[in-house]
Amino acid sequence: MTIKILFLIFIIRKVITIKISFLNTIEDLVILNKQTKASKRAKNVKIFSTCIVPITIALELIYDYLSFHRIITPFSISSFIFCIIWIIFFPKLVDLFNKKRLIAKLGPITFKQLTIELFEEGLEVKSESSEYKLPWNSVDAIITANDHILIYLNINSGVSIPFNAFSSSLERESFIRYLYGHTK
Numbered sequence: 001m002t003i004k005i006l007f008l009i010f011i012i013r014k015v016i017t018i019k020i021s022f023l024n025t026i027e028d029l030v031i032l033n034k035q036t037k038a039s040k041r042a043k044n045v046k047i048f049s050t051c052i053v054p055i056t057i058a059l060e061l062i063y064d065y066l067s068f069h070r071i072i073t074p075f076s077i078s079s080f081i082f083c084i085i086w087i088i089f090f091p092k093l094v095d096l097f098n099k100k101r102l103i104a105k106l107g108p109i110t111f112k113q114l115t116i117e118l119f120e121e122g123l124e125v126k127s128e129s130s131e132y133k134l135p136w137n138s139v140d141a142i143i144t145a146n147d148h149i150l151i152y153l154n155i156n157s158g159v160s161i162p163f164n165a166f167s168s169s170l171e172r173e174s175f176i177r178y179l180y181g182h183t184k
Contacts, residue, residue, distance in 0.1 A: 018118040018178050022165030024111050030099045031148050031160060046094070053086045116159065118178050123151075125159060136182045144176060151179070 057079045064076060115126045122135040134153065143150040149172075152158040166172035 018175055019115065020117075020161065020165055020175065021113055021115040022162060023113050024160060024162070026103060026109065026111075028148065028160040028162055029106070029109075030102060031145065031150075033102050034095065034098065046091075049094070050087065050090055053090075054083045057083045114159070116161065118175070118182070120182075139179075139183045142176075142179050142183060149176060149179070 060079065061076050064070065064073065112127045112129060117124045117126075122133060122138070124131070124133045138153060140152040140158075141150075143152070147163045149161040149163070150158055151161070163172055166175065
């Protein structure tokens, strides 16, 4: 009787695994680096750097108004235009600078095919040169960005899965559901 019950439980319990293979690019690493959890100090520096020019220009315009009783001058108009351009393009310039810095820091990289397999106990990441299995509690965070799924294993490492690795949006959504269902 006991053997029949164990056999029945084994048959009823399905082992579901999801497997995906893909090849990352340098852009994927840049996106992973950009989306990583920045420290409070790094966030504050970014906010300060973006806001310092507009604040300086606003103070200068207030000074001009209070000192010379005029607000619209060719200099104030050009300062305002520069301020708008700064707010729009400075974050993009920082991203470009960070991308170049990351590429220079990494040096030449040969990307290898990655295979990620999700199963009940955790996830397995395989490439030609390495293979590791991780339990679900080792996943620090999962972020679904515009065109990537980012799986953070800790603050310094993670896996970036581009959306184009999936054959359909249905496959991608089931992968994401499975991830979130096992990590929360």
